[in-house]
Amino acid sequence: MTEVLVVVDMQNGFITAETASIVPTVVDLVERWEHTGRDVVFTRFLNPPGSPYERLMHWTGFRSPPENELIAELADHAARSFAVVDKARYSAFTEEMDKLVRLRKWTEFVICGIATEMCVLKTAVDAFERGVRPQIVTDASQTYAGVAAHEAGLTLAARLIGSEQLTTVSSLLGSDHSSATV
16 A cells, blocks of 8 residues: 555644644544554654754753653554654654655655644655655644644645645545545
8 A cells, every 4th residue: 555644743742722623633534544454654753952943943842751742542543553753853754754655665645733834744845855645634734833824834735735735534535434435
């Protein structure tokens, strides 16, 4: 199978009043995707000492649990996923992810998670530049920076990867929750 669902940074520290509403949507998407037998990969953002986030932005969050752990609602899914990729950057494309893409011959990344205008967008653009078709699931992505930043991220995504690569859970899997067809 050449498609992979990439669940970006669904971590405790990123769940806020602005992002909490997507948790059930992401869980539903993951469960329905798993039902199809396709691969799922989770990413987890880590911010080690001396990172660009610390040096240039003076931000020292996401150094330790529980902040940097995946949310409880997805823990079992992550445990049985194809991989959990740790990253100290916006993009999911680490050396490990590049190896997984080659190994599994993924040609399409279906991307959801947090934050639309940052890690989701950068992952989509990096996939595009590697010749992997990115699709951003807009209703399963959000940002803690508010609606304007989410919309800005989607506007940039449409410009950078093409508006045809923006989708919704129902467009991707159909609206019937009893039969997931991708």
